[in-house]
Amino acid sequence: RAAAGPQYLTGLNPEQREAVVSLDGPVLVLAGAGTGKTRVLTTRIAHILSQGRARPHEILSVTFTNKAAREMKLRLGQMLGQAVEGMPWLGTFHSIGGRILRIHAELVQLKSNFTVLDVDDQVRLLKQLLQAENIDDKRWPARMLAGLIDGWKNRGLTPAQVPAGEAAVFGNGKGGKLYASYQERLKILNAADFGDLLLENIRLFREHPDVLRQYQNRFKFILVDEYQDTNVAQYLWLRLLSQAPSRAGVPLSAIIPGATDTAVVAENAASPVIPGHAEGVNTEGRDGEGSSPASGSGPPDHPGMTSPPQAPLKNICCVGDDDQSIYGWRGAEVDNILRFDHDFPGAKVIRLERNYRSTGHILAAASHLIAHNEGRLGKTLRTEDVDGEKVTVTGSWDSEEEARAIGEEIEDLQRSGENLNEIAILVRASFQMREFEDRFVTLGLSYRVIGGPRFYERAEIRDALAYLRVINSPADDLAFERIVNVPKRGLGDATVQMLHDHARKRRIPLFEAARAVVETDELKPKARGSLRELILHFDRWRARREVTSHTELAEIVLDESGYTDMWQKDRSADAAGRLDNLKELVRSMEEFENLQGFLEHISLVMDRDGGPDEEAVSLMTLHSAKGLEFDNVFLPGWEEGLFPSQRTLDEQGRAGLEEERRLAHVGLTRARRRAKLYFATNRRIHGTWSTTIPSRFLDELPSPNVEITESKGGSGWGGSGGYGASRFDNVESFGSSYTTPGWQRAQANRAKNRGGGGQARGGFDEAQSSYGSSRGETGGFARN
Ligand code: ATP
Ligand code: MG
Numbered sequence: 001r002a003a004a005g006p007q008y009l010t011g012l013n014p015e016q017r018e019a020v021v022s023l024d025g026p027v028l029v030l031a032g033a034g035t036g037k038t039r040v041l042t043t044r045i046a047h048i049l050s051q052g053r054a055r056p057h058e059i060l061s062v063t064f065t066n067k068a069a070r071e072m073k074l075r076l077g078q079m080l081g082q083a084v085e086g087m088p089w090l091g092t093f094h095s096i097g098g099r100i101l102r103i104h105a106e107l108v109q110l111k112s113n114f115t116v117l118d119v120d121d122q123v124r125l126l127k128q129l130l131q132a133e134n135i136d137d138k139r140w141p142a143r144m145l146a147g148l149i150d151g152w153k154n155r156g157l158t159p160a161q162v163p164a165g166e167a168a169v170f171g172n173g174k175g176g177k178l179y180a181s182y183q184e185r186l187k188i189l190n191a192a193d194f195g196d197l198l199l200e201n202i203r204l205f206r207e208h209p210d211v212l213r214q215y216q217n218r219f220k221f222i223l224v225d226e227y228q229d230t231n232v233a234q235y236l237w238l239r240l241l242s243q244a245p246s247r248a249g250v251p252l253s254a255i256i257p258g259a260t261d262t263a264v265v266a267e268n269a270a271s272p273v274i275p276g277h278a279e280g281v282n283t284e285g286r287d288g289e290g291s292s293p294a295s296g297s298g299p300p301d302h303p304g305m306t307s308p309p310q311a312p313l314k315n316i317c318c319v320g321d322d323d324q325s326i327y328g329w330r331g332a333e334v335d336n337i338l339r340f341d342h343d344f345p346g347a348k349v350i351r352l353e354r355n356y357r358s359t360g361h362i363l364a365a366a367s368h369l370i371a372h373n374e375g376r377l378g379k380t381l382r383t384e385d386v387d388g389e390k391v392t393v394t395g396s397w398d399s400e401e402e403a404r405a406i407g408e409e410i411e412d413l414q415r416s417g418e419n420l421n422e423i424a425i426l427v428r429a430s431f432q433m434r435e436f437e438d439r440f441v442t443l444g445l446s447y448r449v450i451g452g453p454r455f456y457e458r459a460e461i462r463d464a465l466a467y468l469r470v471i472n473s474p475a476d477d478l479a480f481e482r483i484v485n486v487p488k489r490g491l492g493d494a495t496v497q498m499l500h501d502h503a504r505k506r507r508i509p510l511f512e513a514a515r516a517v518v519e520t521d522e523l524k525p526k527a528r529g530s531l532r533e534l535i536l537h538f539d540r541w542r543a544r545r546e547v548t549s550h551t552e553l554a555e556i557v558l559d560e561s562g563y564t565d566m567w568q569k570d571r572s573a574d575a576a577g578r579l580d581n582l583k584e585l586v587r588s589m590e591e592f593e594n595l596q597g598f599l600e601h602i603s604l605v606m607d608r609d610g611g612p613d614e615e616a617v618s619l620m621t622l623h624s625a626k627g628l629e630f631d632n633v634f635l636p637g638w639e640e641g642l643f644p645s646q647r648t649l650d651e652q653g654r655a656g657l658e659e660e661r662r663l664a665h666v667g668l669t670r671a672r673r674r675a676k677l678y679f680a681t682n683r684r685i686h687g688t689w690s691t692t693i694p695s696r697f698l699d700e701l702p703s704p705n706v707e708i709t710e711s712k713g714g715s716g717w718g719g720s721g722g723y724g725a726s727r728f729d730n731v732e733s734f735g736s737s738y739t740t741p742g743w744q745r746a747q748a749n750r751a752k753n754r755g756g757g758g759q760a761r762g763g764f765d766e767a768q769s770s771y772g773s774s775r776g777e778t779g780g781f782a783r784n
Contacts, residue, residue, distance in 0.1 A: 008046045008079045012036075019317070019350045020044045023053060023221070026344035029319040030337065032381040033366070033669035034357030037319035038627060041223050042072050044317060045088055046079040054220040059088035060241065064226040066092060067450070068627050089219070093234045098197040098600070100204070100215065107208055108200045113473050113596065115191040116603035120462070121478040122146050122193050129181055135171045145170055149179050153195025154331030156202060156233040159183055188507065190475040194603075198233045205240045215241055220315065226627060227320035227340070231331040239343070242314040316344065322377050323370050326623060326663045328655070329648070338377070355381050357629055359388025361705040362675050366668040368702040373658045390707040391668070391675045393698055398682040399432070399637070403439040406634050406678065410445060410617060413632060420446065422631035424618040426667050428643040432636065433619055446616040451624025460567065460578040461585055465602060467557050471541050472595055475509035484514075487566035489530040495523060511538070537561060550595040554586045622667045633671035636678040638664075638695035664697045 009017055019029050019040045029037050045061060048054050063069040069091045076088075089096055098116065105112045117125070126142040126149075148170055152162050159180035167176025186192060192200060205212040222242055224230070230238070318340060325334040341347040355363055363383050370376070396402045410423055425436055433449065440447045463486055469479035484499075485491045502513035517523060518532040541557055548556070558564045564582065567575050592598035618630070637643055644660035652659070668675050679694045 006047070006050060008043050008050075012040075012043065013352075013354060015350055015352050016040050016043075019319075019352075020047050022348055022350075023048060023051070023315055025315060026340075026347035027317040028227075028337070028340045028344075028347050028349045029317070029352065030321070030340075030349060030377070030379075031319070031352035032321055032355065032379050033324060033666070034355040034363075034629070035352035035381070036354075036356055037321070037352065038068070038072070038225055039075075040352075041225055041317065041319055042075045043079065044223060045072075045076055045221075048221050049080060056086040056088045058218055058220040059223070060096065060219040060221070061088050061090045061223040062093055062096065062225065062238075063090070064092065064229065064626060065451070065624065066095065068225065069095070093230075093237065094194060094197045097201040097237065098192075101192070101197060101201050104204055104208070104211055107211065108204050109187045110192065110200070111190050111473075111475075113190070115189070115469055115473050115476045115479070116197065116600070117186075117191050117193045117478065118603065119146065121191075124478060124481075125185060125189075126178070126182060129178055129185065130171070133171070133174060133178065135174065135178075140171045145175070145178060148175060149182065149193075150195055151331060152179065153193075153199045154231045154233055156199065156236045158199065158203060188475075189477050189509070190473055191478070195233070198237055202233065202237055202240065205237075212240060216243060216314075222314050222316040224316070224318040225320075226324075227318035228322050228325040228334050228337045229320070229327040229332040229626075230336050231327070231333060233331075235333070235336050238316070242316045242344075323373070323379075323662055324626065324666050324669075326626065326659060326666055328659050329652075351379065353380050353382060355383045356385075357672055358383060358669060358675075359385045359673055361387050361390045362668060362671050362673075365391045365675070365701050365705045366665050368705070369668065369697060369700050370661065370665040372700050373661050375655075375658055389674055390705055391677065391701065392707050392709045393638075393677045393679070393701070394709050395694070396678065396680050398680050399435050402636050402678050402680045403435040406436070406636060406676075407439045407443050407445065409634070409676070411443065414445075418632065420615040420617050422672075423634070424620065424625065424628070424630040424632070424670065425634045425636065426620060426622045426625045426670065428622055428637055428645065428663075430621055432642075436619055436636075440617065440619075446614055447619050448614075448616045450618050450620040458578070458581055460581055463563065464554070464558060464582055464585055465599070467561060467563070468554060468595060469599060470511065470538060471545065471553075471557070472599055474511045474538070474542075477503070477510040480510045480514075483561075483563075484510075484534070487562045489534065490527050491531055491534075495527050495531070498522065511535075545595065550592070550598060551586055551589045553595070554589055558582060558586075622663050625670050626666060629670055629672055631672045632674045632676070633667070634676050634678070635667050636680075637683075638677050638679045638698055639683065639692040640695055641690070641692060642683065643695050643697070661697065661700075664695075 009020065012020065013036075016036050016039070019027060020043045023044075029040055031037055041061065045059055048059060049056065061069075061072065063072060073087065073090055089099075091099070101108070101110070102112050102114070105114055123142045123146050126145050127137060130137045130140065130142055130145070152166075159176060162176050162179060164176070167173075167179070169175060171178060186196065205215075219241060222238070224238065318337070320337045322334055322337055325332060325337075328334065336343075341349055358366070360383055363381060363385075367381055394405060396405055406425065410420075413423060414420060427433055427436075437447070437449075439445075463483055466479040466482040469476045470483070473479075481496060484496060499510050499513045499517060502508075502517055503510050506513070506516075508516075514531055515535055518528050518535065521528075523531065537560060541553065541560075544553055544556065564579065567578050567582070570578075589595075589598050592601060640646070643664070644657055648656035648660055650656075677698065679692070679698065681692060683690055683692050
């Protein structure tokens with residue numbers, strides 16, 4: 001279908017084109033999976049640029065993952081050729097928030113080289129604070145506090161804004177105080193945690209209206225992908241940026257509570273602009289108190305949102321799908337998308353109904369499944385593609401057989417000419433990955449784990465990074481503490497404690513404390529000697545930074561610090577692997593311009609790619625598969641308790657079930673040509689066998705679009721039936737008997753654990769905690 005106009009518009013359907021060319025005022029594209037929402041966003045940027053409506057740096061485009069941002073850059077490059085200079089601000093909420101924060105770090109009591117802490121650092125720091133407060137960390141684990149703080153940050157709450165009742169739930173009423181002292185400590189350490197990248201950015205905008213205005217002026221167009229999964233903090237941040245600058249005649253104080261703006265007089269004091277979400281905003285003392293014009297029609301307000309905004313809004317375009325909202329557990333508010341036209345009055349809402357991704361059977365299966373949810377807008381999706389292959393469901397005996405079966409199918413696909421890059425395995429919980437990794441290593445099949453900084457989480461990698469962090473930011477106490485005695489240099493706990501005391505008393509970083517201490521005779525000569533040597537090393541490495549490439553520097557550091565040597569002398573089985581990992585780490589730095597850029601990347605990264613050009617199967621959680629597509633998608637582990645996750649059901653009941661179902665829907669809709677589902681009847685989690693029953697989601701699939709097949713990897717399902725109404729009871733082909741060692745082991749274990757019985761559903765209860773960290777894992781820094 002040839003169309004007049006620029007090349008990049010050709011091939012878009014009329015609704016897509018409208019979404020691309022409607023540049024003025026707010027636009028919402030609310031549409032199902034695979035309808036081209038992301039494509040619309042990318043094309044829209046191309047359109048803005050080629051129409052000369054803005055220069056690249058005046059465009060802000062927010063994606064959900066770094067990978068998605070890279071993809072968008074790539075596409076954009078293809079659409080525009082070499083024509084543009086510079087790039088739009090394109091990245092995740094956190095990476096863009098972090099970028100802005102770095103520019104103005106001093107205004108929020110940080111330095112521009114601040115460190116971004118990962119979860120482990122966060123927990124270590126909180127442990128110290130708990131100790132200082134004499135709070136029993138067995139009863140009140142630091143990880144729990146980390147979770148609470150994270151939740152508050154997701155909701156845009158500074159310590160002062162946390163509702164008293166909530167702050168009291170931790171540590172006998174000390175939760176709020178701990179949050180406050182944690183924030184203080186971060187400043188002293190010149191560090192921010194992940195949530196701060198956004199929260200501190202919001203604070204910066206609130207406390208420095210001039211800075212906010214600068215960005216409001218700069219960003220002429222804002223684009224947001226996956227809008228259904230924005231949380232309150234992200235929403236607040238967007239709202240601040242998307243208000244037209246104050247020349248619109250609206251007092252800044254109305255946009256940013258607490259701000260004063262003498263230059264502009266409120267013309268309509270009865271219609272204050274409150275950027276929503278009372279929790280996140282101090283709504284005290286704003287003008288126009290008492291007026292509450294918004295009532296009646298429209299979706300319910302966020303608490304404290306008394307009126308729709310009156311200021312002309314930026315040209316903001318958000319795209320999303322309420323059926324793909326899968327981050328509720330992390331504070332995402334699907335409401336944000338449902339109330340878009342309320343927040344952005346006069347918004348043009350565009351719906352796309354044609355799915356360009358999946359074949360007929362897959363789309364039918366996915367649509368039928370999601371129709372079981374009640375809380376949804378509902379939408380039509382059609383495809384003009386062929387029906388293609390049916391969705392397959394395969395039962396296997398246990399997860400090992402499941403991995404074997406999938407491995408064989410992948411080899412078959414490979415033999416038939418499929419590109420490994422077009423094959424993905426999407427798991428519900430990351431512990432499921434190990435089995436596949438083991439299998440792939442055995443088969444010699446290349447694979448990459450997407451969405452998890454698993455590689456960077458390894459101890460040796462974290463140690464190496466800690467050295468680099470201290471070089472980059474001498475105030476990074478956590479990093480310094482991690483390596484001060486690794487390898488062992490006779491600087492044990494007592495020494496570290498002493499450094500801490502010094503540092504606290506004088507409010508200086510540990511490194512500086514160390515520098516001071518070696519000039520005294522407080523330490524024993526041996527310790528003093530080795531501490532002095534360490535300091536000299538660091539001074540030298542820092543000096544070398546100017547003259548040596550960062551990769552070379554890393555090699556030097558690992559060498560001179562004795563770290564590599566430590567592993568070379570290590571006799572344990574995995575030492576060689578660790579040395580390889582360290583080499584790989586140095587290699588991975590080559591992609592970056594400098595150390596700072598590399599460390600930044602590490603702290604933000606969720607995507608680990610194998611060799612960039614290597615063909616490989618992708619392995620990831622369902623959560624990190626959002627927005628992606630593959631010809632062949634394998635979906636293992638569709639069992640009650642695992643998927644839907646028992647924990648989510650227990651905690652959130654019906655809402656949790658619906659979110660799990662949306663996740664299943666996301667999984668299915670990633671597939672272009674083949675979707676293959678699996679369940680195992682026995683699963684071992686951390687050494688405990690459980691009998692499982694097939695996921696209810698399997699029963700919710702429409703029969704005409706589904707084919708039940710036999711497992712290729714082993715001798716069949718071996719299911720003993722008795723699973724109530726499940727249609728998977730009666731499948732003859734699964735019924736072959738089982739006498740493998742695995743089975744006997746399972747039997748024995750089950751007998752031991754449960755007195756021989758084993759009611760299916762109960763099996764997962766024991767293993768509950770193993771799902772704890774797996775909900776929606778997209779890796780340590782999963783949070784976008
Ligand atoms: P999701 O909700 O999963 O993020 P989406 O709505 O963002 O999906 P896209 O990823 O943009 O969908 O598009 C899905 C696929 O359809 C892509 O491969 C895209 O290139 C293709 N596509 C989109 N629009 C068209 C079109 N008009 N003609 C041909 N292919 C299209
Ligand atoms: Mg998309």
